[in-house]
Amino acid sequence: MSTVSPLCRCFLKSFFLYAFIFLFTVCFISCSSSTEKSGIVVIGPNITEIVFSLGAGNKLKGIGDFDDYPPETKDMERIGSYLSPNLEKITVLKPATIIVSGDIPQLKEYAQQTGTQYYSIPMDTLQQIYDGISLLGEITHTSNRAKHLINEMTQQFQQLDTLTRNLEPIPTLLVVGREPRDLSTIQVAGAKSFLSEILRLAGGKNVYEDSEENYLEISAEQILSRAPEVIIEFRCGENLTQRQLDALFLDWKSLESVPAVSKSRIYFILESYGMRPGPRITNIAKKIATLLHPEVELGL
DSSP states (O other): OOOOOHHHHHHHHHHHHHHHHHHHHHHHHHHHHHHHOOSEEEEOHHHHHHHHHTTOGGGEEEBOTTOOOSGGGTTSOBOBOSSSBOHHHHHHHOOSEEEEESOOHHHHHHHHHHTOEEEEEOOSSHHHHHHHHHHHHHHTTOHHHHHHHHHHHHHHHHHHHHHHTTSOOEEEEEEEEOOTTOOSSEEEEOTTSHHHHHHHHTTEEETTTTOSSSEEEEOHHHHHHHOOSEEEEEOTTOOOOHHHHHHHHHHGGGGTTSHHHHTTOEEEEOOTTTTOOSTTHHHHHHHHHHHHOTTSOOOO
16 A cells, blocks of 8 residues: 655645645635725716716715816815826726716726726717716616706706797807907807707707707808807806906907897806706706896796
8 A cells, every 4th residue: 555755745735735825815816806996986077066966976086187066076086187087096096987978098998908897978968968867877876866867957948948938049159169369260069069959948049050060160250141149158167357258258349240249149158067068057058048038037
C-alpha cells in the first residue's frame, strides 16, 4: 500500500491553500466590482431638476457644473460639463448610472469601458420631455411621482390652452441667441422645438413654424419678410441691468419696419430656466401668454 511522502503532503496542503486564497480573492473582487458602483451622476440642469422633483435627489452622487436648481444642489459634487466631463471625478464617485440630456460621446465611451449604465435623454419637444420624465421615474424607482408630475404639467398646459384658444394667435419671433449690438447672425426657435409648442399654447404663432428644424440661424434681412408682431428674446440666467436691457432693445431699431419693433413689442426672458426643458416650462408658457395678450384677463 503506497503512502504519500511528507514532502508531497506539504505540497498538496500548500496547493490547496493557495487555490483557496486565489478563488476567494477572485470571488471578492467580482463581488466588490458589482457592489462598489452605486448611485447616479448627471450632466444637464433639466435632468438634475427633474430628479429632485421626483424626490430622488438623494440618489445623485454628482451633477454638472451648470446644474443650479434646486438650492440643494449648491454643495453637491461637480463632474464637469457637456464639452468637458470630468472623467477622473466620475471614476472616484463610482456611479452605477450616468444620465445626460442629449448625448456626450466621451461619457458614452467611458460608460461602455467601465460597464456603467448610460442614458442619453433628448428633450427637444413636449412629448420627449414627458417621456424623459417617465424614464427618469423608472431609473430612480419613482414612477408614480413621475406620472403625477407629468399630469400636473399637462393639466397646466390644458388650462392655458383653454384660456387662449379663442384668441387671435400673434406672429412671434423666438430669439434664443445673438451677440449684443449685432443682428447679422441670430439663432431662433423652429417649429420642432418645445419653445414653439409652448408659444402656441400661450396664444402665439411662431413665424418660423414652417421650419423643419428645432433651432436655426437667420439674418436680420430674413426677419423683414416674416414680419413678427412680437419678438421674445431669451437671455436666460443673465443678470442684466435696465441699462443693458435698454441697449439690447435698441439693437432692434435698425429693423423699424418690422411690426414688433415699430410697436415696441420686444420682450426679454431672463429666468435661468427659460429654455430648460423641465417642470418649470409651464411658468414660462404662462409668462409668454401674459406678454402676448396683456389686454386679456387670463387669470394667470
